[in-house]
Amino acid sequence: MEIRLSGVSHTYDDFEVLQDINLDIPDGRIVCIVGPSGCGKSTLLRFIGGLERPTHGDIVQIGDPPKGCLNPLTYIFQDFALLPWRTVRGNISLVLEDHGIGGAAAQRIIDDVLARTKLSDFAHALPKQLSGGMKQRVAIARALAVNPAVMLMDEPLSALDSQTRELLMDDLIALWTRAPFTAVYVTHNLAEAVRLGHSIVVLSRRPGRIREIVHLDRPLDERAYGDADLEAKQKHLWDLMRDEARAADAELMNV
Numbered sequence: 001m002e003i004r005l006s007g008v009s010h011t012y013d014d015f016e017v018l019q020d021i022n023l024d025i026p027d028g029r030i031v032c033i034v035g036p037s038g039c040g041k042s043t044l045l046r047f048i049g050g051l052e053r054p055t056h057g058d059i060v061q062i063g064d065p066p067k068g069c070l071n072p073l074t075y076i077f078q079d080f081a082l083l084p085w086r087t088v089r090g091n092i093s094l095v096l097e098d099h100g101i102g103g104a105a106a107q108r109i110i111d112d113v114l115a116r117t118k119l120s121d122f123a124h125a126l127p128k129q130l131s132g133g134m135k136q137r138v139a140i141a142r143a144l145a146v147n148p149a150v151m152l153m154d155e156p157l158s159a160l161d162s163q164t165r166e167l168l169m170d171d172l173i174a175l176w177t178r179a180p181f182t183a184v185y186v187t188h189n190l191a192e193a194v195r196l197g198h199s200i201v202v203l204s205r206r207p208g209r210i211r212e213i214v215h216l217d218r219p220l221d222e223r224a225y226g227d228a229d230l231e232a233k234q235k236h237l238w239d240l241m242r243d244e245a246r247a248a249d250a251e252l253m254n255v
């Protein structure tokens with residue numbers, strides 16, 4: 001399934017947050033959204049997920065969700081959002097129960113997503129017994145259990161230390177390589193975006209407009225260190241981000 005945003009703008013009362021966003025989220029691709037704090041990244045993700053509606057513009061879904069999809073648009077948040085009194089298995093079974101799936105069918109799905117996220121040995125652990133990285137893997141497993149058309153990820157790795165972030169990026173790339181999924185991945189971390197994104201959308205400071213969309217045409221599973229073209233794009237992205245962050249700071253100083 002593909003998602004197309006046309007002319008999406010939004011104001012909260014008189015407060016303009018997003019301006020004329022035109023964007024395609026192609027099927028089977030990871031689109032990263034970067035931009036300065038407060039530029040409207042999370043708001044845009046909420047619109048894509050249908051949690052809120054923009055004041056202007058259209059967001060349409062093109063094509064059908066994958067077979068067996070229980071929830072086409074599924075979120076993964078920074079804070080994992082696990083129920084502390086439920087085991088890993090219990091947290092995943094909850095979303096299946098919500099869709100009326102129990103018994104052997106649920107067990108099959110849970111076994112599959114636990115294996116894919118390398119959590120089979122921790123099925124009976126409680127969240128408090130897990131590291132931050134493992135908790136986020138449970139959240140990813142829970143998202144995969146509903147076989148979503150598009151995963152909406154809002155700074156999913158920001159609460160983790162840098163080493164755990166690296167490992168989880170490897171895990172996400174391995175998951176995508178085995179079974180490509182569609183994702184919108186919001187981050188303020190350019191290195192994450194360059195590592196995971198097929199394309200990177202740079203938003204301006206608020207009101208968020210698209211400064212540029214940079215396509216990184218390279219396979220995700222090969223670390224393209226030393227690739228001159230990728231390095232040039234990375235430098236260009238960093239220049240754009242720095243411009244916006246500096247301009248945002250300058251505006252704050254003038255308030």
Ligand SMILES: Nc1ncnc2c1ncn2[C@@H]1O[C@H](COP(=O)(O)OP(=O)(O)OP(=O)(O)O)[C@@H](O)[C@H]1O
Pocket residue numbers: 012015017035036037038039040041042043044188206
């Ligand atoms: N429900 C709301 N009502 C009023 N203003 C809001 C609401 N939600 C967000 N905003 C404002 O809209 C702007 C954009 O917020 P948003 O959370 O989308 O930014 P962001 O790019 O995700 O920021 P960050 O990088 O800090 O997560 C902010 O100035 C925020 O205060």
Ligand SMILES: [Mg+2]
Pocket residue numbers: 041042043
């Ligand atoms: Mg945000």
